[in-house]
Amino acid sequence: MPVYEYVCQACKKPFELVRPIKENGRNATTCPKCTSRKVERRWTSIFVETSRKS
Ligand SMILES: [Zn+2]
Known part of the structure:
Protein backbone atom coordinates (compact mmCIF):
# COMPACT_ATOMS: atom_id res chain seq x y z
CA MET A 1 0.00 0.00 0.00
CA PRO A 2 1.45 3.34 -0.98
CA VAL A 3 2.42 5.96 1.50
CA TYR A 4 1.62 9.52 0.58
CA GLU A 5 3.55 12.43 1.94
CA TYR A 6 1.78 15.70 2.45
CA VAL A 7 2.78 19.13 3.63
CA CYS A 8 0.20 21.31 5.28
CA GLU A 40 -0.09 19.63 -0.76
CA ARG A 41 0.92 16.14 -1.73
CA ARG A 42 4.54 15.24 -2.20
CA TRP A 43 5.61 12.20 -4.15
CA THR A 44 7.85 9.75 -2.39
CA SER A 45 10.35 7.43 -3.96
CA ILE A 46 8.59 4.30 -2.75
CA PHE A 47 7.60 3.20 -6.25
CA VAL A 48 11.06 3.69 -7.65
CA GLU A 49 12.66 1.74 -4.85
CA THR A 50 10.22 -1.13 -5.30
CA SER A 51 10.78 -1.37 -9.04
CA ARG A 52 14.53 -1.46 -8.62
CA LYS A 53 14.52 -4.57 -6.45
CA SER A 54 14.46 -6.87 -9.47
ZN1 LIG B 1 -1.71 21.92 9.47
Whole structure:
Protein backbone atom coordinates (compact mmCIF):
# COMPACT_ATOMS: atom_id res chain seq x y z
CA MET A 1 0.00 0.00 0.00
CA PRO A 2 1.45 3.34 -0.98
CA VAL A 3 2.42 5.96 1.50
CA TYR A 4 1.62 9.52 0.58
CA GLU A 5 3.55 12.43 1.94
CA TYR A 6 1.78 15.70 2.45
CA VAL A 7 2.78 19.13 3.63
CA CYS A 8 0.20 21.31 5.28
CA GLN A 9 0.14 24.75 3.74
CA ALA A 10 -1.41 26.24 6.84
CA CYS A 11 0.98 25.09 9.56
CA LYS A 12 3.81 23.88 7.30
CA LYS A 13 3.91 20.51 9.00
CA PRO A 14 4.70 17.42 6.93
CA PHE A 15 2.72 14.26 7.52
CA GLU A 16 2.14 10.91 5.92
CA LEU A 17 -0.99 9.03 5.00
CA VAL A 18 -1.48 5.46 3.89
CA ARG A 19 -4.57 4.92 1.79
CA PRO A 20 -5.72 2.69 -1.04
CA ILE A 21 -5.07 4.03 -4.51
CA LYS A 22 -8.73 3.75 -5.42
CA GLU A 23 -9.61 6.31 -2.78
CA ASN A 24 -6.93 8.71 -3.87
CA GLY A 25 -8.40 12.10 -4.68
CA ARG A 26 -11.88 11.20 -3.54
CA ASN A 27 -11.77 12.12 0.07
CA ALA A 28 -10.59 15.49 1.19
CA THR A 29 -7.24 15.23 2.88
CA THR A 30 -6.93 17.25 6.03
CA CYS A 31 -3.98 18.09 8.21
CA PRO A 32 -3.98 15.92 11.35
CA LYS A 33 -2.56 18.76 13.38
CA CYS A 34 -4.68 21.76 12.45
CA THR A 35 -7.36 20.04 10.30
CA SER A 36 -6.72 22.45 7.46
CA ARG A 37 -7.61 21.23 3.99
CA LYS A 38 -4.83 23.24 2.41
CA VAL A 39 -2.46 20.33 2.07
CA GLU A 40 -0.09 19.63 -0.76
CA ARG A 41 0.92 16.14 -1.73
CA ARG A 42 4.54 15.24 -2.20
CA TRP A 43 5.61 12.20 -4.15
CA THR A 44 7.85 9.75 -2.39
CA SER A 45 10.35 7.43 -3.96
CA ILE A 46 8.59 4.30 -2.75
CA PHE A 47 7.60 3.20 -6.25
CA VAL A 48 11.06 3.69 -7.65
CA GLU A 49 12.66 1.74 -4.85
CA THR A 50 10.22 -1.13 -5.30
CA SER A 51 10.78 -1.37 -9.04
CA ARG A 52 14.53 -1.46 -8.62
CA LYS A 53 14.52 -4.57 -6.45
CA SER A 54 14.46 -6.87 -9.47
ZN1 LIG B 1 -1.71 21.92 9.47
